[in-house]
Structures are given as structure tokens and as C-alpha cells.
Amino acid sequence: MDRREMEARRADNQVWNGAGDYHLRPWYRAIGPDGNAPVYLNTIVGLARREGWTEIMDPLLRSFAGSARGTLYSDLFWMGLERCLTLRWQEERPALQALRRDYAAQALAQLPAPQDRNEGESLRGCWWARALDQPHRESAREKAMLDQLEFSPTWSGDQVRQGVENLLYQWYRRPRRSTLDQLGSSRVDRSFFAAWRPGRNRGDALRRLSGPGESRGQGGGLLGKKRLSPFWQTKTRERVLRDYVEGCFGASLLPPGELAQAEQELCTGDHRNCRLHFTKGEPSVRPVKGACARERALFQLQRERNRAYFAKNQGQYRLAMARLSRALENTLLLQREEDDTPSRWGRLRPQTAWRGEALGGEQIFSRRQTREPGELWVDLLLDGSASQNGQQEKLAAQAYLIAASLGRCQIPVRVSSFCSVSGCTVLRIYRDYQDKGTDEKIFDYVAAGWNRDGLALRAMGWLLGQNKEEGRRLLIVLSDASPNDDQKIPSNSLLHGNRDYSGVLGVKDAAREAAALRKKGVEVVCIFTGGERELPAARQIYGREVVRLPGVSFLAQTVSRLIQGRLTAGDRL
The missing domain is CATH 3.40.50.410 (von Willebrand factor, type A domain)
Structure with missing residues (x-):
């Protein structure tokens, strides 16, 4: 088992521990830039599942993937969610605060110098500095955004989702819950790929496992009281999909x-x-x-x-290839063994020669031939x-x-x-x-x-x-x-x-x-x-x-x- 597989399994166990359910299929995994599974973030993923928030959150997260600012939007989402869930569960899980501080220290150490940070890195730096109560400089915009991101631990999953959408609308003019968002799997302008992959910034990346996992009700569904028309009924959308897949x-x-x-x-x-x-x-x-x-x-x-x-x-692989080739060649050689087949011509077989005169048999000769597989x-x-x-x-x-x-x-x-x-x-x-x-x-x-x-x-x-x-x-x-x-x-x-x-x-x-x-x-x-x-x-x-x-x-x-x-x-x- 290679290191990546070991860390993936470790991440699964961390998610399962947070969710309190070792039979579910994790909807997300967190893998850090060093290749290690951070126990804090994977615990948060599990707690979101325990709260039953995955079906509420997943359509929003999926919609980020096709946006030019998708990584920034995802970062803001997870930042607000992790603090909310930590405060919500800190009495039952007192180690969460210590895990959060440890993770914040590691995340800060991995960020570039403040003058070299892009917008997402600057926001993350300020956020984790807040978690550690460290002195830091925030612009008026950053302070207002991060204040707004400090969701109440009493909020429901739908309130958290709405809080993220409000923040993105206010600061980035991203539309709230557009019709395309509610189409779920029928979206064309979102990323079609629900894949594990790192974020485009240098911070820790939450990676998709297998699409939205076990989320339900995102395929066609209802919009208001009218059933949405099937995705394939619109030729324009089919052409967009064809172009996308070909591209x-x-x-x-x-x-x-x-x-x-x-x-x-x-x-x-x-x-x-x-x-x-x-x-x-x-x-x-x-x-x-x-x-x-x-x-x-x-x-x-x-x-x-x-x-x-x-x-x-x-x-190692060349050795395995040589062994496999040799094993296959041996199999083929065994199938090509020569075989003595009775024939009307060839070399006379003494043990059956008498049949020619006594019984009129014709196949009294043997012909050596090679069996081909x-x-x-x-x-x-x-x-x-x-x-x-x-x-x-x-x-x-x-x-x-x-x-x-x-x-x-x-x-x-x-x-x-x-x-x-x-x-x-x-x-x-x-x-x-x-x-x-x-x-x-x-x-x-x-x-x-x-x-x-x-x-x-x-x-x-x-x-x-x-x-x-x-x-x-x-x-x-x-x-x-x-x-x-x-x-x-x-x-x-x-x-x-x-x-x-x-x-x-x-x-x-x-x-x-x-x-x-x-x-x-x-x-x-x-x-x-x-x-x-x-x-x-x-x-x-x-x-x-x-x-x-x-x-x-x-x-x-x-x-x-x-x-x-x-x-x-x-x-x-």
C-alpha cells in the first residue's frame, strides 16, 4: 500500500470518527499540501455529515467548481463551516479547539509572506490568525467579510448555506440560488467533474471523493410547483455538453x-x-x-x-513486466506442443499398419503438427x-x-x-x-x-x-x-x-x-x-x-x- 492510499484511508477513518458512522461513504476528504490527512478538517467533514447538512451543502459546493473564483468560494465556505461546527460541538468534543489551533498554526506556516499573498491566501491568513488570537493586519474589506463569516453555532445547515450565499452575493455579486444551481446535475456552466483534486491555491485542499457521494434529490426535481424539463430536451444545452466533453x-x-x-x-x-x-x-x-x-x-x-x-x-515495475511476459510466453509454449495425429499420409505407424490390409483402413500414417493456441x-x-x-x-x-x-x-x-x-x-x-x-x-x-x-x-x-x-x-x-x-x-x-x-x-x-x-x-x-x-x-x-x-x-x-x-x-x- 503506497503512502497516498494510506493517507486516503486515514482520512476516511477521521471522517467516520467525526460522523460517528463507519458504514457511510465519505462525501469529502481533506488532504493537505504535504500529502497528509489533517485530522481537524476531516473531523469537520464528518460532523457536517452527522448534522445531516451534506444534502444542503453539496449543491452549493458543486456549483463553485465551474467558477473562475471557485477555489476562493470553497475556502470561504469551509472556513465558516469549520468554526461554526467547532463551537457547536466543543462541549461534547473538547479536543476540537486544540485541534483547530494546531491546524491554524500549520496553515499559517504554509502560507507565503503577507506581501506575496493573493486574495484567498490573505483571507485565510487573517482567519487563522484570528483563531490563534495573533496580532495581524486586516483591511476594512477583509474585516467585514471575516466578521460576516463568523456564523453562529446555533444556526441550522440551511442558515449556514444562506450565510455563505449572502456573503458571496454582497462581496462578489454571485447570484443567490439561481435556477441553474437548483438544476443540480443538469448544470452546464458548473464543472462537470466531481473529482478529488487540490485547490488551485497553495493552502490545504478539500478534495472530492466520488461526486457528491450519497446526496439525493439533485437530479431533476421540482422548481416551485412546476417540474423541470429534462436536460436533454434542450438542443442548445446538449450541444454545450457535447462541446464540453469533446473539449x-x-x-x-x-x-x-x-x-x-x-x-x-x-x-x-x-x-x-x-x-x-x-x-x-x-x-x-x-x-x-x-x-x-x-x-x-x-x-x-x-x-x-x-x-x-x-x-x-x-x-520494480520492469521486473514485474518481465515476470508476466515470461509467464505468458510459457503458457503459449505449452499450447504449442507437437501432436501425433493419425493421417492418410505421413510416417507409417507400425502399430496400426495391419489395419490397411485387413480392414481397409486409410489412416495408418502419423503426421506431426504443431497445435496453435x-x-x-x-x-x-x-x-x-x-x-x-x-x-x-x-x-x-x-x-x-x-x-x-x-x-x-x-x-x-x-x-x-x-x-x-x-x-x-x-x-x-x-x-x-x-x-x-x-x-x-x-x-x-x-x-x-x-x-x-x-x-x-x-x-x-x-x-x-x-x-x-x-x-x-x-x-x-x-x-x-x-x-x-x-x-x-x-x-x-x-x-x-x-x-x-x-x-x-x-x-x-x-x-x-x-x-x-x-x-x-x-x-x-x-x-x-x-x-x-x-x-x-x-x-x-x-x-x-x-x-x-x-x-x-x-x-x-x-x-x-x-x-x-x-x-x-x-x-x-
């Missing part, structure tokens, strides 16, 4: 007509009103600017981290949602090792990832079957957004169907088996509203799609990347075909075992 992930592989036909075939049932985007990451022909440019810049930083992580550990087509599908954000480098390295080893053994392999953006499931192909020398592109893997596992598996089945070559089909999915999407499951009844695509419903849908692939002859295996809580869901989706990689040293043994037995000659699907 962030790359141009579509399919022309509009073929894509529309694929969506008509695949986006049905529980996935009605969803959209699809297939891409190889090629730049869009349209200029990339605004939110798209910011997301692409963040993606590029992660790609550089993926490559740096592999370079740092390349000794059956053709195997392997697909690697990586969960590219925000729940994988804490292990992006590791997943990219594992996918690279598997693909490169299979390529060395001339086994066709394709590597893809999936995520969902405001109801549009994106399948990014890094390496196709016929591609040679493109394994490095796998390090472009980035985790962001949601994950509609059922639709992703259905779309992969469609992609597999485009390959008309004979042979076995093996789909290896690297996932934590936690379907969760902001696009709700549409209801077929007027009596029941739309349902969230998550939890039991999401798992059942993904299990149905995995079963449908198996019926088509595709062997589906999951390399599980989650924790113990998600393991039952993985087994429900993938059955017995669930394996875990405790470490890179187990990769060769695990993957070679998956390949063995699937290269048998003559047993083709």
Missing part, C-alpha cells in the same frame, strides 16, 4: 450519424436520456477555453504524475471515475504493465477507461488492438466524474461486437464496483419519481450487463481496486471472477492465471 476528453471517434445510432441502441431502459462519447483523446477541432481549458490543464498535471510515478518505481482478444477497462482518484498513478502503471506484456506475446489488447459527465458516459481508448508502440498513451489515464458501470459495460459489448475476427473475448475490468451517477434512472410510472443510479440499483444494473456480456461469449473478469465494503458488490456484479492485487509483485501470477486456460486451441467462440 475535455477529445474528439468523437464516431461521426454524428453513427453515434446517434449507437445511442439509440444502447441508451435504453435504465439508461434512457443518457448519452455516449467514444474517443481516442485526439484534440477537438473547436478551440478549447474556459472550463475546458482548466480541466485539460489539470488532466495534464495528472498525466505527468502518472509518468513520474512509473519512472520512480520502474525497477486459439486467438484471444483482451480488453482492459479502467474505472475512470473520481473514486479512483487516490490511486490513478498505480492503476495507470498496472494497465501499462498488462498491456505491454500482452503485446510482447503478440496477444491483441485494447485499453480503455470510462467515466460519466452529466449523464454522458465517456469511453476513452488509449491503445487499440492493432496499435503498436502506443503503450505510453496509457499513462494519459485520468480519473474524474461519475461512473455508470452498467452503461459502460453495455457500450463495451457494442465495441467488442465491432470486431468480427474469430477468437475468444476476455474483458478485464479494473474497478471498485461502486456504480454511482448523477443522471437518475428514469421512472416508467407517474406514481414514482426517478431513482438514483447508485447503491443496490446501480449494482444490479451492472450485474445484468455483465451477465449479458457472458451470454454473448465474453469472459468478464474484475481486478478489484476497492476496499472490503465494496467487495460484496463486486462479487454480485462479476460472480466468482473477482481477483485482487495486494501488490505489484502479485501482478504476474494473477494475470497469467487469468490468461491460462483461455488460449486452448479449437475452442473458439
